[in-house]
Amino acid sequence: MAKPKKQITAAPKDIGEAVEQIEQPKMNWKVLGLIGLALAVIWVIAGILQPTIGYVGLIVAGVLTLVALGFLIWVWRLTRKSADIAAILKGATDKESRAAALEQLRARQSPGGKDALNAIAQAQLVAQEDPGAAIKILEAIDIDKAPALVQDDVRANLAMFYLMSGRARDARTLADEIRLDRQSQPRAKAMYAAVIAESFARTGDAEEARKLLETYDASDKAFGQVSGMLLRAQVYTYTATKKRGRARTAMEQLLEVDPNMVAAFVQKGTRPELSRLAKQVLAGAGALPKPKMRMR
Numbered sequence: 659m660a661k662p663k664k665q666i667t668a669a670p671k672d673i674g675e676a677v678e679q680i681e682q683p684k685m686n687w688k689v690l691g692l693i694g695l696a697l698a699v700i701w702v703i704a705g706i707l708q709p710t711i712g713y714v715g716l717i718v719a720g721v722l723t724l725v726a727l728g729f730l731i732w733v734w735r736l737t738r739k740s741a742d743i744a745a746i747l748k749g750a751t752d753k754e755s756r757a758a759a760l761e762q763l764r765a766r767q768s769p770g771g772k773d774a775l776n777a778i779a780q781a782q783l784v785a786q787e788d789p790g791a792a793i794k795i796l797e798a799i800d801i802d803k804a805p806a807l808v809q810d811d812v813r814a815n816l817a818m819f820y821l822m823s824g825r826a827r828d829a830r831t832l833a834d835e836i837r838l839d840r841q842s843q844p845r846a847k848a849m850y851a852a853v854i855a856e857s858f859a860r861t862g863d864a865e866e867a868r869k870l871l872e873t874y875d876a877s878d879k880a881f882g883q884v885s886g887m888l889l890r891a892q893v894y895t896y897t898a899t900k901k902r903g904r905a906r907t908a909m910e911q912l913l914e915v916d917p918n919m920v921a922a923f924v925q926k927g928t929r930p931e932l933s934r935l936a937k938q939v940l941a942g943a944g945a946l947p948k949p950k951m952r953m954r
Contacts, residue, residue: 660789683731693726693936697722744780746762747759753768767780772799776813777795777796777799777812778812781793781796785819792819793820799812804892814836814850817829817853818887821853821860822922829857833844833926844880845881845882848888849884851870852874852890853887854870855867855868855888856891856894859898860894864901868895868896868899871895876889885915886915886916890912890919892908893909895927896908897932905935909939910942921936924940
């Protein structure tokens with residue numbers, strides 16, 4: 659029995675499907691434990707040295723403890739804010755709920771749009787219908803003034819929208835600033851890697867892109883929708899490195915993950931080689947009409 663043919667359009671995947679897989683922000687308890695252990699050691703040393711150096715050691719230990727507590731409170735508040743925003747996004751499953759979620763986010767935005775987390779969420783909501791508006795929202799953020807833990811999120815999301823809009827050079831500028839070691843959540847780190855790799859592949863550093871992508875398994879279920887981004891990056895990378903067989907395999911796997919990401923390669927402005935490959939893969943899935951034979 660023949661497989662049912664896929665319904666494919668060039669439209670991006672609905673945000674409702676994407677937000678269902680949002681990775682809830684979490685406190686890194688391992689790091690917190692190490693901070694607590696370090697403070698305990700400092701207090702013990704200060705106590706041991708107290709007969710020698712007096713109360714200086716205890717004062718230093720106290721100051722360091724206050725600084726650490728301030729940092730932990732700040733991280734906790736940022737994590738809570740991230741969780742609240744993720745909860746709002748998870749309710750945005752259709753056009754009406756997206757509009758409602760967008761209103762909630764706008765109402766919570768700080769004056770001047772300085773809340774980077776809020777801006778990222780707004781951009782994700784409007785991107786489906788107006789990618790240009792999403793770019794403007796993120797471009798308005800002063801990345802250097804955003805919280806350090808959020809700066810790479812802004813860079814990665816803005817670079818992703820640049821790539822989807824054909825602005826690979828602008829994406830590369832941002833990708834060069836992203837550091838994978840600053841991200842502890844696997845799905846977010848894989849998203850960073852996909853954006854970096856695609857940026858590299860489309861700006862002349864395909865070999866570096868290949869090395870990076872080979873450290874991520876796009877079939878890993880833990881990556882959720884990010885698997886599609888990894889496969890898209892593979893398509894660009896293997897095409898640039900002349901590994902056409904692997905590029906086709908990546909395109910076929912991408913078809914299974916998100917057919918609309920394959921359809922996007924057929925749109926105007928795509929490199930002819932990629933457009934041909936996408937058409938072949940889509941035709942094989944029955945998504946493109948076959949030319950009719952003319953009877954003479």
